[in-house]
Amino acid sequence: MRTLYHFHGGVHPPSNKTQSTRLAIAPAPLPSRLIVPLHQHAGETAKPVVQAGDHVLKGQLIGMPDGFVSSAVHAPTSGTIAAIDMQLIAHPSGLPNLCATLIPDGKDEWIELEPVKNYRDHSTTELQHLLRMAGVVGLGGAAFPSDIKLRLGKQKIKTLILNGAECEPYITCDDMLMRERAAEIVQGAEILRFMLDADEVLYGVEDNKPEAIAALQQAITASGSALQQSKRHEVVAIPTIYPGGSAKQLIRVLTGLEVPSGKLPTDIGVQCFNVATAYTVHRALAHGEPLLSRIVTVAGNVREARNYEALIGTPIDELVALSEALPDTNGYIMGGPMMGFALPGMSGPGPAVHVPMVKATNCIIVSSEKLFPPPPPAMPCIRCTRCVEVCPADLQPQDLFWFAQSKEFGRAQTFSLFDCIECGACSYVCPSHIPLVQYYRFAKSEIRAREHDKQLADQARDRHEFHEQRIEREKREKAEKLAAKEKAAQAAKLAAQPLTAEQQAELANLATSREHIRELAQSAVEHTTENTGAN
Amino acid sequence: MLSALLVMAALAIVLGAVLGFAAIKFHVEGNPLVDKIDAILPQTQCGQCSFPGCKPYATAIAAGEADINRCPPGGVEGIQKLADLLGVDFKPFGGDTAAPKPKSVAIIDESTCIGCTLCIQACPVDAIVGAAKQMHTIIAAECTGCELCVAPCPVDCISMQVIEEKISNWKWKYPVYSLVTAQ
Ligand code: SF4
Ligand code: SF4
Numbered sequence: 104m105r106t107l108y109h110f111h112g113g114v115h116p117p118s119n120k121t122q123s124t125r126l127a128i129a130p131a132p133l134p135s136r137l138i139v140p141l142h143q144h145a146g147e148t149a150k151p152v153v154q155a156g157d158h159v160l161k162g163q164l165i166g167m168p169d170g171f172v173s174s175a176v177h178a179p180t181s182g183t184i185a186a187i188d189m190q191l192i193a194h195p196s197g198l199p200n201l202c203a204t205l206i207p208d209g210k211d212e213w214i215e216l217e218p219v220k221n222y223r224d225h226s227t228t229e230l231q232h233l234l235r236m237a238g239v240v241g242l243g244g245a246a247f248p249s250d251i252k253l254r255l256g257k258q259k260i261k262t263l264i265l266n267g268a269e270c271e272p273y274i275t276c277d278d279m280l281m282r283e284r285a286a287e288i289v290q291g292a293e294i295l296r297f298m299l300d301a302d303e304v305l306y307g308v309e310d311n312k313p314e315a316i317a318a319l320q321q322a323i324t325a326s327g328s329a330l331q332q333s334k335r336h337e338v339v340a341i342p343t344i345y346p347g348g349s350a351k352q353l354i355r356v357l358t359g360l361e362v363p364s365g366k367l368p369t370d371i372g373v374q375c376f377n378v379a380t381a382y383t384v385h386r387a388l389a390h391g392e393p394l395l396s397r398i399v400t401v402a403g404n405v406r407e408a409r410n411y412e413a414l415i416g417t418p419i420d421e422l423v424a425l426s427e428a429l430p431d432t433n434g435y436i437m438g439g440p441m442m443g444f445a446l447p448g449m450s451g452p453g454p455a456v457h458v459p460m461v462k463a464t465n466c467i468i469v470s471s472e473k474l475f476p477p478p479p480p481a482m483p484c485i486r487c488t489r490c491v492e493v494c495p496a497d498l499q500p501q502d503l504f505w506f507a508q509s510k511e512f513g514r515a516q517t518f519s520l521f522d523c524i525e526c527g528a529c530s531y532v533c534p535s536h537i538p539l540v541q542y543y544r545f546a547k548s549e550i551r552a553r554e555h556d557k558q559l560a561d562q563a564r565d566r567h568e569f570h571e572q573r574i575e576r577e578k579r580e581k582a583e584k585l586a587a588k589e590k591a592a593q594a595a596k597l598a599a600q601p602l603t604a605e606q607q608a609e610l611a612n613l614a615t616s617r618e619h620i621r622e623l624a625q626s627a628v629e630h631t632t633e634n635t636g637a638n
Numbered sequence: 639m640l641s642a643l644l645v646m647a648a649l650a651i652v653l654g655a656v657l658g659f660a661a662i663k664f665h666v667e668g669n670p671l672v673d674k675i676d677a678i679l680p681q682t683q684c685g686q687c688s689f690p691g692c693k694p695y696a697t698a699i700a701a702g703e704a705d706i707n708r709c710p711p712g713g714v715e716g717i718q719k720l721a722d723l724l725g726v727d728f729k730p731f732g733g734d735t736a737a738p739k740p741k742s743v744a745i746i747d748e749s750t751c752i753g754c755t756l757c758i759q760a761c762p763v764d765a766i767v768g769a770a771k772q773m774h775t776i777i778a779a780e781c782t783g784c785e786l787c788v789a790p791c792p793v794d795c796i797s798m799q800v801i802e803e804k805i806s807n808w809k810w811k812y813p814v815y816s817l818v819t820a821q
């Protein structure tokens with residue numbers, strides 16, 4: 104039995120998970136259209152490589168990764184690209200972003216797939232490139248390109264953690280994936296372990312998912328021979344507590360190690376991937392399939408909560424229609440109730456703006472006033488420190504709130520604002536109902552914007568200094584050139600001047616005297632020859 | 639008594655030497671106050687402060703020859719930072735300085751540009767590329783929005799465009815909600 108560790112704080116919100124685990128994962132039917140955002144991952148937007156009017160096949164590249172942190176985007180089915188333009192996307196800002204709209208032709212015709220026969224014959228760099236071009240990103244929520252997380256640093260990776268904790272209420276997509284497709288998760292995990300050259304693989308699953316734990320264990324035993332080279336795969340049931348599935352907290356529970364502030368897990372020899380990401384890695388390499396679909400939980404105010412395997416770009420209203428939103432629906436949340444956000448442009452039941460699901464969409468909660476009553480009016484902070492008790496990052500949420508509220512960003516930073524994982528545990532327990540996380544998000548984005556402005560200012564200062572130097576240099580060079588030119592002109596002028604009468608007389612004099620000397624010399628020579636002849 | 643005096647004298651000599659050495663070794667070029675002020679100024683280099691750039695304004699502030707409320711691009715926050723740095727009271731913008739404007743970048747209408755190079759000469763950060771009689775264009779990422787290139791253009795083809803809110807520069811807003819005060 105493995106010793107488990109505790110992290111500070113945590114809360115126990117009602118899990119609401121059983122509603123959506125009664126039925127197996129259902130494939131969502133082909134939607135009427137697919138709106139595929141070109142920016143679904145952390146980092147740079149992918150560059151569109153198709154045009155409106157183009158016919159594309161399922162799995163064809165439509166967005167090329169652009170920049171170091173970026174990922175590819177593919178056509179989720181075969182059909183015609185209707186437009187590449189700005190569309191409303193699932194983002195808390197409610198702002199549009201570049202999307203490719205695809206009208207399916209209904210044939211679902213694949214491009215030619217190129218599976219990797221044996222990934223062990225390839226270098227990690229090659230495999231990383233394949234994953235980047237397959238559009239594989241973290242499916243746990245942050246959608247960080249997986250190839251970047253597989254880059255080897257100086258630090259040896261000892262432990263690979265497969266995150267199957269799924270601690271947020273309502274969400275069950277990872278649970279169902281583990282129950283139904285454990286074998287492929289285990290194979291994907293072994294690929295990740297091979298790439299990182301990790302010693303052990305720990306699957307962290309909360310103990311409220313016994314079926315998933317059993318399925319993973321069975322898959323590991325069954326693939327015993329295939330995993331011979333693997334050092335150790337172990338499923339670990341961890342206590343159910345929110346936010347136990349957050350990377351730093353999960354690492355702490357499984358290894359007892361603390362990721363220092365401002366550091367990455369890899370700095371302490373640990374790397375973490377979501378179980379669904381491992382599944383996708385396996386599909387991408389063993390089958391050559393780019394990331395085109397994912398499992399999404401549809402729950403909340405619906406007739407039948409369920410998990411669907413849906414294509415990326417599926418309009419969320421069409422997806423929700425499969426579970427039938429109830430008449431008193433008043434909105435849609437993407438993600439869980441603790442960390443998710445209300446989708447823009449979608450409020451009542453029935454058709455609304457076609458906000459599409461993306462690679463990061465793990466759950467859609469249909470909300471109603473009964474399920475999520477509006478928060479009671481907030482009251483001033485009474486410094487009860489209940490927020491401190493539950494904060495998993497060991498922060499002082501009430502102080503952070505104070506600094507964010509008064510816009511004392513420097514002090515918020517010295518109180519480790521950026522260690523806050525925005526889990527919402529503090530807001531959840533706050534008796535004054537203060538929307539604490541909103542303050543932290545506000546403060547963080549203000550600080551980031553200021554740092555960005557500072558960078559731009561430094562750049563402008565350098566460029567201005569360079570500009571001044573250049574002007575100075577050009578002036579000097581011009582002056583030098585001018586001086587040189589003048590000198591040359593003077594010399595030329597001197598040479599071209601006609602001779603004065605005096606100078607001519609002088610020159611004539613010189614010629615006559617030269618003549619005279621020559622004559623004298625001549626006579627002297629003649630003289631000498633005469634004398635010799637006489638002898 | 640004597641030994642105490644000697645010890646103190648020796649200590650003074652040693653510390654004096656250390657300080658003297660440090661002064662030479664860690665000598666800072668230039669005026670550190672000017673640099674500190676310059677670090678706060680936004681480096682737009684627009685001259686709206688009536689100085690020919692941020693550094694000259696910083697120098698004037700350091701010399702006590704200029705007020706701290708003359709830089710519109712720095713905004714109220716900039717004044718506050720200068721006040722904090724210099725330990726003086728905050729001062730609102732004076733009547734003769736322009737009001738702060740939203741951050742913009744210059745755009746050249748490339749079909750109208752005659753390639754006269756006048757804007758290139760005006761740009762304080764070399765953000766415009768082009769050659770004589772060729773169309774000119776502005777590198778938006780490097781443009782500080784100083785507007786110095788707008789006036790010299792003989793065909794009026796440069797306009798300022800406010801940087802609009804996009805997903806990439808979007809910020810979380812200050813929370814707004816109803817609050818009840820304790821009775
Ligand atoms: S829980 Fe709420 S009221 Fe209590 S200290 Fe924290 S912020 Fe203040
Ligand atoms: S949201 Fe941040 S401050 Fe609040 S409990 Fe979570 S980590 Fe702590």
Ligand code: SF4
Nearest residue numbers: 682684685687692709
């Ligand atoms: S007004 Fe313009 S030139 Fe003067 S300090 Fe501000 S940004 Fe710099």
Ligand code: SF4
Nearest residue numbers: 761781782784785787
């Ligand atoms: S391009 Fe124009 S507005 Fe932009 S920095 Fe240069 S001169 Fe100023």
